[in-house]
Amino acid sequence: MQSHVQNSTASDGEQTYFDMFSLPRKLTIDTAALERGFYKLSRQLHPDLYARKSAAEQAWSLRQSSLLNDAYRTLKDPVARTAYLLKLEGMRMEDENTENRDPRAKQNRVPADLLEEVFELNMQLEEMRANLKMGEDDPALRGDLERAQVQFKAMLTSLDEDLRRAWAAWDAAMDASDDAAKNEQKDAMVAMLDRRSYLRNLLREVDGVLTWQGAVGEKANI
Amino acid sequence: MAYSDKVIDHYNNPRNVGQLDKSSESVGTGLVGAPECGDVMRLQIRVNPETQVIEEAKFKTFGCGSAIASSSLATEWVKGKTVSEAMEIKNTDIVKELSLPPVKIHCSVLAEDAIRAAIGDWKKKNAVGEAAAVAAN
Ligand code: FES
Numbered sequence A: 001m002q003s004h005v006q007n008s009t010a011s012d013g014e015q016t017y018f019d020m021f022s023l024p025r026k027l028t029i030d031t032a033a034l035e036r037g038f039y040k041l042s043r044q045l046h047p048d049l050y051a052r053k054s055a056a057e058q059a060w061s062l063r064q065s066s067l068l069n070d071a072y073r074t075l076k077d078p079v080a081r082t083a084y085l086l087k088l089e090g091m092r093m094e095d096e097n098t099e100n101r102d103p104r105a106k107q108n109r110v111p112a113d114l115l116e117e118v119f120e121l122n123m124q125l126e127e128m129r130a131n132l133k134m135g136e137d138d139p140a141l142r143g144d145l146e147r148a149q150v151q152f153k154a155m156l157t158s159l160d161e162d163l164r165r166a167w168a169a170w171d172a173a174m175d176a177s178d179d180a181a182k183n184e185q186k187d188a189m190v191a192m193l194d195r196r197s198y199l200r201n202l203l204r205e206v207d208g209v210l211t212w213q214g215a216v217g218e219k220a221n222i
Numbered sequence B: 001m002a003y004s005d006k007v008i009d010h011y012n013n014p015r016n017v018g019q020l021d022k023s024s025e026s027v028g029t030g031l032v033g034a035p036e037c038g039d040v041m042r043l044q045i046r047v048n049p050e051t052q053v054i055e056e057a058k059f060k061t062f063g064c065g066s067a068i069a070s071s072s073l074a075t076e077w078v079k080g081k082t083v084s085e086a087m088e089i090k091n092t093d094i095v096k097e098l099s100l101p102p103v104k105i106h107c108s109v110l111a112e113d114a115i116r117a118a119i120g121d122w123k124k125k126n127a128v129g130e131a132a133a134v135a136a137n
Helices: A031-044 A055-076 A078-088 A112-133 A139-175 A179-210 B005-012 B065-078 B091-098 B102-126 B130-136
Strands: B027-034 B039-047 B054-062
Touching (some): A031 A055, A055 A078, A078 A179, A112 A139, A112 B027, A112 B039, A139 A179, B005 B091, B027 B102, B039 B065, B039 B102, B054 B065, B065 B091, B065 B102, B091 B102
Antiparallel strands (some): B039 B054
């Protein structure tokens, strides 16, 4: 009885985050139902109820609680929810850290033009950082970066609109049990989430450089 | 996170940083990215048209230390190899050589993708071995 909620993958017989809250595998969810389910299940797993139980049962309830929290946090955030659903659907998002990956799995997932832009912007960021470190500012370069910042923010906004449309399309395909439409949306959403993570990373870098006050600004994730 | 000495060495003294003339017939350019972290890597090769030997390789990586080390190592490894030999380089070889921890495997994947993309670009430019190019994709 302990094994049925342990893993978040979609393999047979395992309960998904959606199952935990008795929610359909859709991307527009009933957030009130999610909240209610979360509080109800949290109460059922409350440590006080397990105070006099065996160590094994206590450990189990603890594991269930942390799983419940993960599930709740994931489903609450629409982007995390989307990434999770795509993973359930076998799209293996954010999971390239495996030795036996399929080398073709990721090919062309990110459009070449975006990569070019990302690369160019990184070149400018590097130059700007070098300037700043010397205590200099380059107004022309700063202007370029500010324009890029505006442009990337706009891209992010319109991407999020596309994403919202894709959620609706996915849900409709679910209702209609239309596998072809589902697959189409899956591929589209994988590409969108990849794009989104580039844009977000880039914006973080640009924001960092433009608000640089000294000492920070160097990319830290060596 | 603790890095292996080899990663630190490549990070502090990256080999072959720079760029080659993208428009040259003998140059193949691979530009790839890892959506997980938003890092990007450009790897370029200059191939001898007669022998198909990679005579020069350059890279520029905006990313983590492991990605920089992986691409630096990749340029060292491809140099002197023929194009088809270079296609044999696997990200797992890079992982082993640099002792990358599991969370950094995707950084080595990026380097493998970059090699393949650079070779693919060169093949396309030179209309080399259609069959081989298709197999590589
Ligand atoms: S963390 Fe992104 S390539 Fe290493």
